Amino acid sequence: MLYWYRGIALITPALLISLLNLLDLLINIIAVRIIGMNIIEISLLNFAWTIVFVFFVKIANRLGDKGITRFQIILGLIGVLSSEIFLKMVLKNGLYWLIYASYVVHAVAYSFTRIGVNAFVLENFQSSEWGVIFKKISRNTLLIDAVLLITISRITTGLFLQGFEYFIVITLLAYLLGVFKVKEPVFKIERILNRIERNISRVITSIHGYLNLTSFENFNGTFIPSYRVLQPIVTPLKLIIIGLLGFRIGNEFLFTPLPYHFIKTLGFDLNQVFQIYGIGKIVAFTLYTLFQGVLTKKSVFLASIPLRIFTVYVILISGLVLPAVATSLGLLYLANSIIDSNLYLQYVESTGGYGTGTYSLVSEASSLIGVLTSGYVYSVYGLTVLLILVGFLSIPKIVLAVMKKDYELY
Numbered sequence: 326m327l328y329w330y331r332g333i334a335l336i337t338p339a340l341l342i343s344l345l346n347l348l349d350l351l352i353n354i355i356a357v358r359i360i361g362m363n364i365i366e367i368s369l370l371n372f373a374w375t376i377v378f379v380f381f382v383k384i385a386n387r388l389g390d391k392g393i394t395r396f397q398i399i400l401g402l403i404g405v406l407s408s409e410i411f412l413k414m415v416l417k418n419g420l421y422w423l424i425y426a427s428y429v430v431h432a433v434a435y436s437f438t439r440i441g442v443n444a445f446v447l448e449n450f451q452s453s454e455w456g457v458i459f460k461k462i463s464r465n466t467l468l469i470d471a472v473l474l475i476t477i478s479r480i481t482t483g484l485f486l487q488g489f490e491y492f493i494v495i496t497l498l499a500y501l502l503g504v505f506k507v508k509e510p511v512f513k514i515e516r517i518l519n520r521i522e523r524n525i526s527r528v529i530t531s532i533h534g535y536l537n538l539t540s541f542e543n544f545n546g547t548f549i550p551s552y553r554v555l556q557p558i559v560t561p562l563k564l565i566i567i568g569l570l571g572f573r574i575g576n577e578f579l580f581t582p583l584p585y586h587f588i589k590t591l592g593f594d595l596n597q598v599f600q601i602y603g604i605g606k607i608v609a610f611t612l613y614t615l616f617q618g619v620l621t622k623k624s625v626f627l628a629s630i631p632l633r634i635f636t637v638y639v640i641l642i643s644g645l646v647l648p649a650v651a652t653s654l655g656l657l658y659l660a661n662s663i664i665d666s667n668l669y670l671q672y673v674e675s676t677g678g679y680g681t682g683t684y685s686l687v688s689e690a691s692s693l694i695g696v697l698t699s700g701y702v703y704s705v706y707g708l709t710v711l712l713i714l715v716g717f718l719s720i721p722k723i724v725l726a727v728m729k730k731d732y733e734l735y
Contacts, residue, residue, distance in 0.1 A: 577695025608655025
């Protein structure tokens with residue numbers, strides 16, 4: 326019974342994030358296909374989203390550090406329903422400013438929902454489980470994303486947009502479930518205990534290092550062997566932030582112009598676009614499930630970086646057909662999940678579980694550069710330059726991966 330409850334508890338936040346992911350894609354596709362935005366205007370639209378997100382994630386972060394989850398889900402519900410109502414109005418009359426209204430309110434909903442989910446995990450599960458729980462939510466999100474996208478491609482995008490009211494009702498029901506399931510415990514002590522343990526770990530490690538230097542001898546004349554009781558944090562926080570900056574800027578160079586690239590450059594229709602994203606999510610989910618036990622290993626982290634560069638090449642430059650592009654997109658999602666998981670877990674370990682909203686804040690603030698420049702680089706300098714820049718921005722992550730150690734208790 327407890328296992329079933331926990332399963333539902335982890336599916337629910339993944340469902341909320343998936344609905345927001347789908348709405349994000351819908352807004353961008355409608356902006357290109359119905360509003361007729363060019364690549365520069367798409368960049369400006371995404372820039373507006375990022376600005377609003379950065380502002381509201383500060384508020385969400387303060388609530389998250391206090392362990393407040395349910396209230397954030399309620400705020401997310403208000404935001405996502407407002408965004409969908411604005412989008413419905415866009416579908417009816419095609420007003421330019423309404424697409425901006427829909428997207429910036431979506432940013433508000435995403436900030437509170439994402440930080441609310443993070444706080445839910447950090448307060449309701451032991452710190453030793455944080456990595457596992459976050460990976461499970463990521464995997465569930467990929468699967469739900471895929472189901473939603475492929476379902477829309479099967480019923481056709483036209484029919485889905487005509488019956489958009491039903492999607493609004495589904496969103497309402499999902500968030501009401503979230504209000505019931507995603508909640509904070511009565512005693513919010515897990516992160517406090519983790520911080521105490523982390524501080525003790527540093528003290529023990531310092532003493533242990535001193536004892537090693539003094540070289541105590543055992544009673545039989547041999548030296549006492551070394552035992553690590555608790556592992557200290559070894560990755561500098563500044564280096565993690567630099568890696569995060571490069572990762573997110575590089576992501577915007579690809580993901581911001583991607584819907585435009587699929588529709589305008591490669592000539593895919595809307596159903597094919599949803600199919601590409603859906604197949605990509607299925608591929609990512611399958612591989613994520615198969616390799617989830619090793620996603621935070623140093624070798625896997627390091628291998629994900631060239632894999633990401635290769636998939637960017639296939640998607641943007643190779644000119645391959647739909648199945649190859651969709652599969653490559655799935656590999657890109659997997660590589661991004663590996664990199665993001667490693668960066669986030671290193672950050673959480675460095676901060677003791679506090680300031681998770683700051684991670685999102687730095688992440689989205691760094692995206693501003695990529696959002697503003699991606700459309701310009703795409704249209705003026707071409708895809709090859711875009712690929713070179715993504716490769717250059719991967720250097721900090723390579724350094725992080727090389728420095729990473731797969732610690733064990735021994």
